[in-house]
Amino acid sequence: MTLQVRVVEVVRETAEAHSLVLEPVDGSTLSYRPGQFLTLSIPTDRDGGAARCYSLCSSPALDEKAKVTVKRTVDGYASNWICDHVVAGTVLDVLKPAGTFTPKHLDDDFLLFAGGSGITPVLSILKTALHSGTGSVALVYANRDPDSVIFRHELAALCGAYGERLSVLHWLESEEGLPSAAGVAEVVAAHPGRQSFICGPGPFMDLVSEALRAAGVPGDHVHVERFTSLHNDPFHEAAVVLDEAAASSTVEVTLDGDTSSVPWPDGNRLLDVLLAAGIEAPYSCREGACSACACILLEGEVDLAHNEVLDAADLTDGLILACQATARSARLKVTYDA
Numbered sequence: 576m577t578l579q580v581r582v583v584e585v586v587r588e589t590a591e592a593h594s595l596v597l598e599p600v601d602g603s604t605l606s607y608r609p610g611q612f613l614t615l616s617i618p619t620d621r622d623g624g625a626a627r628c629y630s631l632c633s634s635p636a637l638d639e640k641a642k643v644t645v646k647r648t649v650d651g652y653a654s655n656w657i658c659d660h661v662v663a664g665t666v667l668d669v670l671k672p673a674g675t676f677t678p679k680h681l682d683d684d685f686l687l688f689a690g691g692s693g694i695t696p697v698l699s700i701l702k703t704a705l706h707s708g709t710g711s712v713a714l715v716y717a718n719r720d721p722d723s724v725i726f727r728h729e730l731a732a733l734c735g736a737y738g739e740r741l742s743v744l745h746w747l748e749s750e751e752g753l754p755s756a757a758g759v760a761e762v763v764a765a766h767p768g769r770q771s772f773i774c775g776p777g778p779f780m781d782l783v784s785e786a787l788r789a790a791g792v793p794g795d796h797v798h799v800e801r802f803t804s805l806h807n808d809p810f811h812e813a814a815v816v817l818d819e820a821a822a823s824s825t826v827e828v829t830l831d832g833d834t835s836s837v838p839w840p841d842g843n844r845l846l847d848v849l850l851a852a853g854i855e856a857p858y859s860c861r862e863g864a865c866s867a868c869a870c871i872l873l874e875g876e877v878d879l880a881h882n883e884v885l886d887a888a889d890l891t892d893g894l895i896l897a898c899q900a901t902a903r904s905a906r907l908k909v910t911y912d913a
Contacts, residue, residue, distance in 0.1 A: 577668050577669070577810060578599060578605075579600040579666055580598060580599055580600065580605070580641075580667055580669055581599075581664065581665070581666050581667075582597060582661055582662065582666075582667065583596050583640065584596040584663055585661060588644060589646075589722065589723055590722065591646050591658075592646040592647070592692060592725050593644070593645055593657065593658050593661075594642050594643065594644040595643050595644075595657070595661060596640050596641075597641045597642065598641070600666060606672070607631055607635050608635065608672070608677040609699040609703035610630070610631075610676040610678070610697075610699055610700045610800070611631055611673060611674040611676070611696070611699075612628045612696065612859075613628070613629055613630075613643055613669045613670065613672055614626055614627070614673070614809060614859040614867070615627055615643075615653070615667055615668070616669070616810045617652070617656055619656075625652060625653055626809055626810055626859075627653040629643040629645055630643065630644075630674075630676075630800070631643055631696070632644050632696070633699060634706060635699075636702070637702060637706055643695065644695045645657045645692075646691065646692035668810060670810075670857070670858070670867070672857075673858070673867030674696075674800070674867055675869045675889075676696055676774070676799075676800040678700060678703075678770060678772075679913075682708045683704075683708070683769070683770045684710040684766070684769045685700065685701070685704055685710065685769055685770050685772065686713050686766045686769040686770070687701060687712065687715070687772050688714075688715045688717075688771065688772070688774075688780075688783045689714065689715070689716045690717040690754075690774070690776050691718060691719075691775055691776060692725065693773075693775030693776070693779075693780075694716060694726060696772075696800055697772060697774055698730075700772055702733070705733065711739070711741070712740065713742045713743075713765075714730070715744045715759070715762055716730070716743065717746040717747075718746070718747055718748070719748050720749035720750075721749075724747075730743050744762065754782060754783075755782075756785070756786050756789075759786040760786045760789065763786055763787055763790045763792065769796070771796055771797050771798065772799075772800075773798065773800070780801065784797060784799060794888040795888045795892075801883070802865070809858060809859055809861055817840050817848065817851050822840070823838040823839060824838070824841070824907060825838055826839045826875075826902070826907045826908070827908045828870075828910070829910040829912050835852070835854060837852040839902045841902065844898055844899065844901060845870075845897040845898075845902075846858055846868050846897040846898040849897065856870075856897055858897070862883075862898070863879070863896050863898060863899040864884060866884040868898045869885070869895070870894070870895060870909045870911045871892070871893045871910050871911075872894075872907065872908075872909050873893065873908040873909060873910060874904075875902065875903070875905075875907030876903040876904045877895055877900040877902055877904075877907070878903055879896055879899045879900055881899050882899060897909075
């Protein structure tokens with residue numbers, strides 16, 4: 576599951592944000608979907624290690640190397656270590672790209688909301704939709720002041736390249752104050768029926784989500800990306816020993832086009848069962864807080880021990896978290912190839 580990537584370039588986007596341009600050390604191609612993230616291992620001598628999730632801001636549809644952007648945070652161990660120490664040539668350990676903050680159909684019209692460094696997955700979606708889709712894209716991007724706008728020049732170039740298909744509204748606190756419910760509602764009213772993606776600080780995402788709800792936007796049109804600090808280090812997790820003597824269900828799993836059937840001992844988490852069977856299922860936090868391990872339950876029933884990221888619409892669509900799922904049925908079927 577662990578990959579090694581080499582930093583081929585460090586781009587200083589703003590005084591506080593650095594982009595890392597990456598390529599796999601083994602020469603392979605890093606496959607990902609727009610809006611997904613990488614989990615990076617951060618060198619440390621602290622107990623439990625350190626790992627952080629950073630969204631890919633590059634587009635898998637374009638001829639460009641994978642890129643993540645890291646913004647310094649006050650007392651942020653990982654972000655400050657990356658900005659202070661990572662240079663061209665640095666080799667990092669990462670987990671496979673993961674996450675469900677990604678469009679199902681690129682031909683949709685999109686309404687995107689980003690605050691600060693929340694622009695990273697949103698930019699990946701924006702570029703991919705414009706390049707590979709046929710719809711229009713509107714972006715509302717909130718920042719403190721002009722100097723804190725990440726990707727300012729790239730966004731301006733995209734506006735010039737795509738004309739009426741792309742509109743970008745910069746909301747600057749230094750000029751207009753913090754984003755308001757009335758202002759967001761005005762934007763939503765001007766772009767009805769669009770798939771909406773939101774990423775940024777918690778209060779900003781809550782404000783936008785509530786404005787969309789108040790405007791009657793269906794829940795399946797609202798997608799929110801929330802990151803929480805990882806309490807454990809997924810790069811140094813102890814191996815889980817399955818109780819193979821327990822009663823067992825059977826799960827059929829499809830991943831990357833391959834389908835396997837494996838026993839699922841009662842009381843064990845699906846992710847542990849798959850990894851023990853040699854199936855390289857994606858994961859990151861293993862805490863039910865990041866959606867990296869999300870898959871679709873096609874048959875059977877499960878219990879989720881913990882869930883911070885899947886909403887009611889996700890659960891209705893059959894999404895489950897493999898790191899938190901235990902079997903309730905004798906036979907189950909899941910797929911990662913949605």
